[in-house]
Amino acid sequence: MTIADLITTVTEGAVPMRVEAADGSVVGSSDEGLTLRLHTERALRYLITAPGDLGLARAYVSGELELVGAHPGDPYTALCALANWNFRRPPLSEFPALAQQLGVRNLLPPKPPPQEAPSRIRRAVNGLRHSRTRDSRAIGMHYDVSNTFYEYVLGPSMAYTCAVFDKPDTSLDDAQYEKFDLVARKLGLEPGMRLLDVGCGWGGMARHAARNYGVDVVAVTLSAEQAAWAKAETERVGLAEHVTIIHGDYRDSPGRDYDAVSSIGLLEHVGVANYAAYFELLRGKLRPGGRLLNHCITRPDNKTSPMPGAFIDRYVFPDGELTGAGRIIAEAQDAGFEVRHEENLREHYALTLMHWSANLVANWDACVAEVGLPTARVWGLYMAGSRLGFERNVVQLHQVLAINPHPSGEADFPLRPTW
Template sequence: MAIADLIDAVTVGQAPMRIEAYDGSVVPGRGDNSASDIVLRLNNERGLRYLLTAPGDLGLARAYVTGDLEMDGAHPGDPYPAMIELARWTFRRPPLAEVPKLLRAVGARNLVPPPPPPQESLPPLRRALEGLRHSRGRDAESISKHYDVSNAFYRHVLGPSMAYTCAVFPKADAGLDEAQQEKFDLVARKLDLQPGMRLLDVGCGWGGMALHAATHYGVEVTAITLSEQQASWAADAVEAAGLSGRARIIHGDYRDAPGTAYDAVSSIGLMEHVGVRNYASYFALLRDKLRPGGRLLNHCITRPDNQASTMPGAFIDRYVFPDGELTGSGRIISAAQDVGLEVRHEENLREHYALTLAGWCANLVEHWDECVAEVGIGTARVWGLYMAGSRLGFETNAVQLHQVLAVKLDDDGNASFPLRPTW
């Protein structure tokens, strides 16, 4: 049986794009009669084995990362056009009576999984041998896996802002760096930062919020990140900006952030790594860092509802954010309220994240050769695949991005909040 016949056996209707296999067989696909110019090329038997032994996004990712599967018509730094077509592919489970025939056609050899690419993390059960989920050691390993790739690589992808979280576009044609600065400024305005205030920035990344708050708002910032390379970059950036007296960068776990009685706390893109079961302790810790009347801004990716599984898909878990978890904004707000914080405002910025990801992919395409030289083509392919797929997810409401603003009340229930928002 030709590979094209195997594909037809598990596809409802026609495949959305042309597929060419190494055995010479071809699946025409709907794309042959449309404007689509995407062609999937399965280059070898190893790619077939990846697809057969890990059906779904994991097998696809393994074959693509190794180059065993290629997407002609879409740059590997931005395979967004191919992701759109793949999202239209509808599969079916073959009837039980067809299974023996298909297995014989596949052959026993092709049902033996090849070793996964080196970019892949261990599966969750094997990771458990390294420590409990969201233990300090295991969190440090997961953060390093994603963020300690290469500061030079991230500089190419993220641009001058070195901001790796959703930007806020003041207008649709705003540049990525302008939108990132607007994001930091929106956070500062929501926190009502004033000169002389003390800000704690947990999960500070490469220091973008710390630099913005110290430079434009005259606050004293303590910022902490679990990524060693991020901390090193941020500390150098603070020194280069002449802000060493106003901003301090710490390499460490957010749970070890020093000090109390802060006027404000910002958490931008950290909560995805905290773990849903730890939300209560997370919000309680940040509450205890605030003075009465102090504000907390929590910015994180969410599910569109509060009932879906918090676990990511296999590709995201193995290649992008090991141990990452997502849930709905309602569950996040409830967790903040349940520790005594008063939630005053929330908003969904998912369209802004789609624009942000489009900008990152454009940067990856522009600097493709430099990025490949820095981290290797397999890792560069991973980033293109995950960013393009995430862009589609935000556009189609598979994921969202919520900012939640909360305040720590004083003993008399005073929130020290104006009657209407000032930002």
């Protein structure tokens, strides 16, 4: 049996692109300008021994599978075609014959690429999921790759969260400015207020609030590289008197009686089982009448397992978890918050990812020189795949605005939204 024969056996309908295998066999059409090229027998072993996105990622990241016709910094068109590939699971009666034709060697998994994180079970040596030690390692794997690399991909804003676009052709920098400003407006920031920004990244929200709203900010990130960059940039732009950057766990955020708390892209790393403690902690940081804006990726329902797919878990966000906006709102309410507004920005994140992918393509050689070809391939694959996920409503992005009400029930909130 050739590899092309095997692909035909497990495909229902037409193969959506040309496939060129290491054994010289070919299947499918190149009419769409796309070719999936398996350079080695090892690539096939990756695909067979880890079906789904993990096997594909292993072969692609290692360079043993190539998507010809799609730039590795933005393989979006190839992923669209792959998403339309209809596979069929052979019946049990066919397995013995298939196993015999494939040979024992092809049923043994090769060693994963070094960019892959250990399995969830093996990560337990670093502590229970979402313990401080294990969270620190997980955050470091993703965010401490290279500040220079992120500068190439994110652009001047250094904002690594969903932007807000007034129209489709709005620039990325303008859209990221609008995201920070929308958060500030929803929080009702005014001069002299105190803001706690948890999961602050490279400090974009903190600097925006201090520069444009006269707010004093305490900003916390668990990434050492982010904290170092944010401190240097805050000092460079003359805002160090009003912005304090802390390298640490959000659970150790100092102070109380803040006027507002912003959490932009943190909840994905907290763990669903820890939502109650998360919202209780943040409510305890707010004065009565203070506001919380929670901005995070979500699922389109509240019943799907919060665990991510294997590729995201092993290569992108180890221990990350997602659930629906309903679960988030329920947990916030149960912690004593009064939820006042909710907004889904799903299409905005697809546009944001399109811009990041374009930046990666434009700076491809420099990015590869900075982090290496396999890591650059991981980011290209993950951003293009995430864009497709937001477009197809596999994932969403929700902002939830909540208030810590006064004991009397007063909310210090206008009759109609002002933002």
